[in-house]
Amino acid sequence: MSRIEKVVTSGTFSLDGGTWDVDNNVWLLGDDDEVIVIDAAHDADAIVESIGGRRVVAVLLTHAHDDHVDAAPALADTTGAPVYLNPDDEPLWNLAHPGLPLPSPLTDGQTFEVAGTTLVARHTPGHAPGATVFVAPDLGVVFTGDTLFQGGPGATGRSYSDFPTIVDSITDVLLTLPPETVVHTGHGDDTTIGAEAPHRQEWLDRGH
Known part of the structure; x- marks a missing residue:
């Protein structure tokens, strides 16, 4: 059975x-033999240390803001793993x-x-054009990057972001997941999805 580990980098x-x-938050999903890394933030050495001797299947990027991808080239060089990013985030990359x-x-x-474990990538633009979440249905979890937080949507006040788009993405992709996710x-x-879903109207009223 795969397990989830969190590495916090600064x-x-x-x-x-x-x-x-x-x-x-850098997320590792896997077992004692192989692992997927979600986001490559800041400190490739700390991430490699957490990986240990495991084979890295892939490095998956939720979006290309520099704090989520700054360690990606070094992590790829060290592990030999392919890195994946939605191409809509090319300007940010x-x-x-x-x-x-x-x-x-x-895609x-x-x-x-x-x-x-199967991870499914779902495109959720708004915080960034190529923002992507990764759903693990059999584990009942979703890795949302900066699309959805405890307390609502990710920030949309900077370049390449859009508030109505992020609300649509959360509504169409994330709020359709089981509430216990x-x-x-x-x-x-x-x-959890169930903790955030009731506040959708408040987000819309708040706007940006």
Whole structure:
């Protein structure tokens, strides 16, 4: 049975001329032999240490804001694993890693297998054009990156983001999951779909 591990790394997020200190959740899904890494934030060495001797099936990126992808090239070099990103995030990838080729394309509905568990990629634009969540139906979990947090949608106040789009993505993709589904976020604490769903009207009223 696959298990979920969380590695918290620290660094900065920069966009639109500002820089902020951030702590990021890096998620490992797998068993004693193989693992998938979700997001490659800040510290490739810390992530590699948590991987141990396991084979890395893939590095999956929820979106290309620099705090989620800054360690991706080093992690790929060290592990030899392919990196996947929705190509709609090309502008953000180019800001984070100018001159480096785009990772392998990640498409809506694409599946990944690790340790007997299937992960399904679902495109959820809004926080970023290529933002993608990863659903593990048999584990009852979803890895949402910065699309949905405890307390509502991710930020949409900066370039390449859009508030109505993120609400539509959450409504169409995430709120259709079972309410007991655990939400593993890109920053901060877990929540559940059932805890967030009743607040959708409040998000709309709040707007952005």
